[in-house]
Amino acid sequence: MNLKDLYIDFFVRKGHKQIPSAPVVPENDPSVLFNTAGMMPLIPYLMGQKHPYGTRLCDYQKCIRTNDLEEVGDTTHHTFFEMLGNWSLGDYFKKESITWSFEFLTETLHIPLKKLAVTVFAGNDKIPFDEESYMKWCELGIPESRIVKTTEDNFWIAGESGPCGPDTEIFYFRSDEEIPEVFDPEDNRWVEIWNNVFMEFFQDNEGGVSILPHKNVDTGMGVERTTAILEGVNDNYQSSIWKNVIKKVEEISNLSYFGNEKSMRIIADHLRTAVFISADASGIKPSNTDQGYILRRLIRRAIRHAKRLNIDINSNWEEEIAKIILRQYKKYYKELEENESVVLEVLKNEKEKFNRTLEKGLREFEKVIKNNLCLDALTAFHLYDTYGFPIELTQELAVERGLKVDVAGFQEKFREHQELSRTASAGKFKGGLASNSEIEIKYHTATHLLNAALKIVVGPDVHQKGSNITEERMRFDFSCDHKLTEKEKQETEDLVNRWILENLEVTICEMPKNKAISSGAECMFIEKYPDVVTVYSIGEVSKELCGGPHVKNTGELGNFKIKKEEASSAGVRRIKAVLEENN
Numbered sequence: 044m045n046l047k048d049l050y051i052d053f054f055v056r057k058g059h060k061q062i063p064s065a066p067v068v069p070e071n072d073p074s075v076l077f078n079t080a081g082m083m084p085l086i087p088y089l090m091g092q093k094h095p096y097g098t099r100l101c102d103y104q105k106c107i108r109t110n111d112l113e114e115v116g117d118t119t120h121h122t123f124f125e126m127l128g129n130w131s132l133g134d135y136f137k138k139e140s141i142t143w144s145f146e147f148l149t150e151t152l153h154i155p156l157k158k159l160a161v162t163v164f165a166g167n168d169k170i171p172f173d174e175e176s177y178m179k180w181c182e183l184g185i186p187e188s189r190i191v192k193t194t195e196d197n198f199w200i201a202g203e204s205g206p207c208g209p210d211t212e213i214f215y216f217r218s219d220e221e222i223p224e225v226f227d228p229e230d231n232r233w234v235e236i237w238n239n240v241f242m243e244f245f246q247d248n249e250g251g252v253s254i255l256p257h258k259n260v261d262t263g264m265g266v267e268r269t270t271a272i273l274e275g276v277n278d279n280y281q282s283s284i285w286k287n288v289i290k291k292v293e294e295i296s297n298l299s300y301f302g303n304e305k306s307m308r309i310i311a312d313h314l315r316t317a318v319f320i321s322a323d324a325s326g327i328k329p330s331n332t333d334q335g336y337i338l339r340r341l342i343r344r345a346i347r348h349a350k351r352l353n354i355d356i357n358s359n360w361e362e363e364i365a366k367i368i369l370r371q372y373k374k375y376y377k378e379l380e381e382n383e384s385v386v387l388e389v390l391k392n393e394k395e396k397f398n399r400t401l402e403k404g405l406r407e408f409e410k411v412i413k414n415n416l417c418l419d420a421l422t423a424f425h426l427y428d429t430y431g432f433p434i435e436l437t438q439e440l441a442v443e444r445g446l447k448v449d450v451a452g453f454q455e456k457f458r459e460h461q462e463l464s465r466t467a468s469a470g471k472f473k474g475g476l477a478s479n480s481e482i483e484i485k486y487h488t489a490t491h492l493l494n495a496a497l498k499i500v501v502g503p504d505v506h507q508k509g510s511n512i513t514e515e516r517m518r519f520d521f522s523c524d525h526k527l528t529e530k531e532k533q534e535t536e537d538l539v540n541r542w543i544l545e546n547l548e549v550t551i552c553e554m555p556k557n558k559a560i561s562s563g564a565e566c567m568f569i570e571k572y573p574d575v576v577t578v579y580s581i582g583e584v585s586k587e588l589c590g591g592p593h594v595k596n597t598g599e600l601g602n603f604k605i606k607k608e609e610a611s612s613a614g615v616r617r618i619k620a621v622l623e624e625n626n
Contacts, residue, residue: 046127046266046270047125047266050101051103054143058099059099060096060097060099061101061102063102064103064105067319067320067323068320068323079108081104081126081127085261089132089206092591092592093553094132095576098132098133100129102127103127107123109122112344116306118277118280121312121316123316126265130261130262132257133258135260136241136258137173137241138179140239140260140262141179141183144213144237156185159185160226161180161185161189161211161213161226162214163176163177163180163197163209164192165193165197166194167194170208170244172192176209176211176241177190177192196228200246203248206242207242207245207246208240208242209241209243210238210240210241212237212238213237214228214233215233216233234268236265237262239260239261241258243258266284267282267284270283271284280311288311291363292364297353306348310348310364314364315368316341317390318379318386319379321338322385329392342361342393343393343397347436361394362387362391407426412446416447417449418437418449420451420455421452423448424453428460482514482622483512485622488597488600489517489600489620491581491589492539493519493535493539494519495585496535497523500534501523504522508521508522518619519618519620520616526616527608532605532608536603543598543601543603546597546598547597548596549593550580551579552577552580553577553578554575556574559578562578565588566587579593600622602624604620604623
């Protein structure tokens with residue numbers, strides 16, 4: 044049985060309800076481009092909102108992280124990965140969580156006790172040593188020499204303030220060497236496979252800590268890493284998850300994986316991530332901003348490495364690989380089957396565009412080498428950043444012409460570029476429970492009014508395709524086949540403001556999903572919602588499935604003003620708007 048199936052079956056038997064995986068592009072969360080962890084879609088419920096499925100939940104969640112994109116190519120890094128999770132929302136706590144984690148690992152997965160070790164929170168001047176977790180591990184048979192107390196690595200908090208607490212991490216000895224009696228977390232033969240977070244405290248903005256009346260458990264286990272461990276391979280890409288994809292790359296390139304590992308790993312990883320982004324209900328297409336930029340970068344990096352393997356780029360090589368990925372995952376994620384043609388079209392179109400870009404890059408290369416004996420760092424980086432030339436390609440071309448390349452200077456420029464990217468990502472990928480400020484809640488509510496207004500002004504076939512909210516503005520993407528006229532924009536704006544002035548009440552109720560849809564409730568990502576859903580209604584003008592939060596009355600919103608209306612992608616328009624204080 045597949046690891047995902049084993050995991051869900053185990054926790055369902057422990058009284059958990061399986062919830063569907065959320066889309067890879069989060070709804071109404073400006074802090075991230077993608078869902079980067081299993082807990083992210085559950086943030087409102089970890090903050091105290093009641094979940095329709097109850098207090099015990101489990102799932103497998105699609106996650107994307109690109110802050111370590113340049114590391115992909117080694118044995119462990121992936122841009123897309125699946126996270127297994129189980130949660131307690133004010134229900135069970137440390138004893139049950141640790142016991143069940145141990146039971147699943149040792150009895151369901153049959154991992155020997157001698158190959159396991161754990162870390163627990165050592166305590167600090169505000170929060171005590173997590174003695175309960177320590178004693179529970181001892182009771183289960185983990186030797187004291189395999190339990191390490193740490194401080195920084197075993198404490199979790201979202202942002203600077205908010206719910207927080209200790210966590211306990213479970214490690215597996217991933218080596219055929221003799222297992223040390225004493226566990227050293229710095230020994231890279233020990234790899235973390237599971238993390239149990241216990242949210243039992245609240246830290247305020249001044250650093251004060253109090254005990255939470257509503258305590259939660261959040262756990263996570265990576266599918267790729269655990270599968271590799273269970274199958275006894277030290278290279279994730281040699282596990283069954285990647286077997287068929289790597290075999291297809293070998294077949295297309297007429298090369299062996301061994302000796303070409305880096306390029307084959309990058310092709311496999313990047314195309315898998317591109318498939319999931321392209322299939323997402325948000326309709327992301329390659330572009331030069333936000334999620335579209337990541338998608339473009341992944342596809343183009345895969346193409347560059349395909350060229351290194353002498354794959355005929357003009358063939359349908361990317362389609363052959365993508366179809367294997369689609370077949371492998373569509374049982375678990377139905378959007379892959381529903382949007383297969385979209386995925387294949389995205390990959391093909393971007394491949395053709397990049398092939399033309401590469402040709403331009405070659406012409407640029409010929410232009411810049413005239414009268415030069417050495418390519419300086421700035422020129423080499425320009426070829427990389429603008430035309431997608433990896434430094435290896437620039438070097439190869441230079442050698443053919445008897446030229447030198449300032450590789451050291453390029454690497455310095457590249458490090459600067461990475462640092463800037465990471466600095467930007469630190470804000471863009473932080474995520475967590477620290478968002479949902481008062482103004483963001485107002486903007487979230489305003490998206491519901493805007494959606495309802497567009498359905499009246501433009502037509503009933505208008506549907507939300509995505510949104511992005513910051514404290515300064517809201518951005519709303521919607522299906523529409525034409526540029527809005529000035530009259531349509533003004534009528535939309537006036538209608539939203541009329542509803543604001545009417546002080547409409549915002550109400551919330553729970554009902555079966557099929558009943559909510561039949562009642563006319565709007566829904567952006569129908570597949571992410573469970574069978575029982577939360578429906579927010581604004582007077583008689585708007586009814587939507589949503590996770591919240593919202594204001595209580597539209598009169599709180601202020602004056603709605605459309606600042607810009609533009610194209611987002613084919614068949615999708617974008618409105619940028621602000622809420623201004625009433626005079």
